[in-house]
Amino acid sequence: MKIRFYNGKILKGTSLEMVKGELHTDGSKITYIGEVPKAGESFDREIDLEGDVIMPGFKNAHTHTAMTFARSLADNYALDDWLHKAIFPIEGKLTEDNIFWFTKLGYLEYLRSGITACFDMYFKPEGVVRAVKETGFRHVFCGSVNDFGGIDVLEEEYEKYNDVDPLISYRLGFHAEYTTSQDIMRRISDIAHKYEAPVFAHISETKAENEGCRQRYNMTPAKLFDSLGLYDFGGGGFHCVWFSDEDRKIYKEKGLYAVFNACSNLKLASGIAPVPAFIKDGINIAIGTDGAGSNNSLNMFREMYLDTVLSNVVNEDPLAVKPETILSAAVTGGARCMGLDECDCLEVGKTADIIRIDMKDPNMQPDNNFRRNLVYSGDPGNVKMTMINGNILYEDGKYLTYDAQEVYRVTNEMMGELIG
Numbered sequence: 415m416k417i418r419f420y421n422g423k424i425l426k427g428t429s430l431e432m433v434k435g436e437l438h439t440d441g442s443k444i445t446y447i448g449e450v451p452k453a454g455e456s457f458d459r460e461i462d463l464e465g466d467v468i469m470p471g472f473k474n475a476h477t478h479t480a481m482t483f484a485r486s487l488a489d490n491y492a493l494d495d496w497l498h499k500a501i502f503p504i505e506g507k508l509t510e511d512n513i514f515w516f517t518k519l520g521y522l523e524y525l526r527s528g529i530t531a532c533f534d535m536y537f538k539p540e541g542v543v544r545a546v547k548e549t550g551f552r553h554v555f556c557g558s559v560n561d562f563g564g565i566d567v568l569e570e571e572y573e574k575y576n577d578v579d580p581l582i583s584y585r586l587g588f589h590a591e592y593t594t595s596q597d598i599m600r601r602i603s604d605i606a607h608k609y610e611a612p613v614f615a616h617i618s619e620t621k622a623e624n625e626g627c628r629q630r631y632n633m634t635p636a637k638l639f640d641s642l643g644l645y646d647f648g649g650g651g652f653h654c655v656w657f658s659d660e661d662r663k664i665y666k667e668k669g670l671y672a673v674f675n676a677c678s679n680l681k682l683a684s685g686i687a688p689v690p691a692f693i694k695d696g697i698n699i700a701i702g703t704d705g706a707g708s709n710n711s712l713n714m715f716r717e718m719y720l721d722t723v724l725s726n727v728v729n730e731d732p733l734a735v736k737p738e739t740i741l742s743a744a745v746t747g748g749a750r751c752m753g754l755d756e757c758d759c760l761e762v763g764k765t766a767d768i769i770r771i772d773m774k775d776p777n778m779q780p781d782n783n784f785r786r787n788l789v790y791s792g793d794p795g796n797v798k799m800t801m802i803n804g805n806i807l808y809e810d811g812k813y814l815t816y817d818a819q820e821v822y823r824v825t826n827e828m829m830g831e832l833i834g
């Protein structure tokens with residue numbers, strides 16, 4: 415399928431520079447970006463952008479997609495109680511079919527808020543593979559090993575899900591220090607060395623987590639993971655709220671990714687990540703929503719907004735974090751964190767993971783500064799189209815590959831069974 419977008423603006427390259435003109439796709443790839451039409455080209459579809467902006471999709475660099483089941487189900491717990499009293503008992507009952515449907519619910523929300531890929535830590539991956547094949551969404555698995563399971567299949571999953579579908583890939587990962595024994599972490603490190611692969615995990619999400627780790631190992635989680643060789647081939651951590659100067663030094667030296675999850679950290683009262691310190695140190699950063707149980711929204715606009723304004727208020731500096739830096743983290747940083755370098759920006763030869771922002775919405779006007787409008791006043795309602803791998807999956811409020819109403823009906827029925 416060859417598609418021509420014309421009469422619009424394009425947020426081009428990793429610098430997200432705004433250029434006027436048109437963009438063409440052929441199959442999964444971007445084949446042309448220029449000011450004027452290309453002579454003699456014919457297309458399957460030509461889309462008049464009417465002055466709208468097209469840009470790379472957001473990359474949700476940390477989530478638990480199928481946890482849509484937990485939205486507004488058990489709010490106002492701190493992390494430890496939330497996990498043990500509210501979440502684990504229901505997770506024990508989830509079937510592959512539950513994962514399939516609740517993942518599809520998550521994808522609906524991703525598509526309408528301009529998210530074109532997710533870095534997803536959960537379990538029963540076969541349910542997710544079915545969801546990807548039906549919907550066309552781009553999914554990067556993160557290993558979810560902990561003391562309750564996963565280590566014996568980690569290597570098998572790594573090989574299998576890096577070779578199952580062009581829209582699916584898999585990175586090594588484990589839940590967190592406080593749920594994973596040192597013996598299992600060593601086994602993960604061995605696998606990382608065998609494949610020369612990066613490793614990811616939740617890290618320093620709460621103060622209590624760091625204190626527990628100090629009691630057990632006399633060091634911070636970042637120091638512990640590094641000492642076990644888990645970071646020898648890159649990777650990174652989700653949350654990174656309670657990071658010391660020394661932890662950041664490890665992240666800088668090893669080229670690791672810090673993935674921030676502001677909404678979840680606020681709701682669970684975990685704290686506020688020192689985003690400006692990471693930026694100042696030149697550490698790779700990305701942004702994620704975390705799961706719908708702890709957020710409760712899967713909305714990258716809200717994350718970007720909070721990552722800027724929270725840093726401002728904490729540092730008593732209204733430009734502690736530039737919105738342009740956060741936008742870049744939400745797009746390019748996320749892609750590279752997830753190993754999706756081919757989707758990190760709009761350039762000829764890159765993969766066509768593209769969203770269209772409606773410039774006819776009042777919150778995007780006047781067009782004084784597009785990128786600041788997007789971060790400070792943008793919302794999912796501004797997303798007019800979401801394309802993944804050259805296929806339009808969402809356009810003008812409609813989902814083109816599957817039936818949203820059916821997803822709502824089935825997931826609500828499933829909730830009745832899971833809670834009952």
Ligand SMILES: [Zn+2]
Pocket residue numbers: 476477478616652704705
């Ligand atoms: Zn998480």
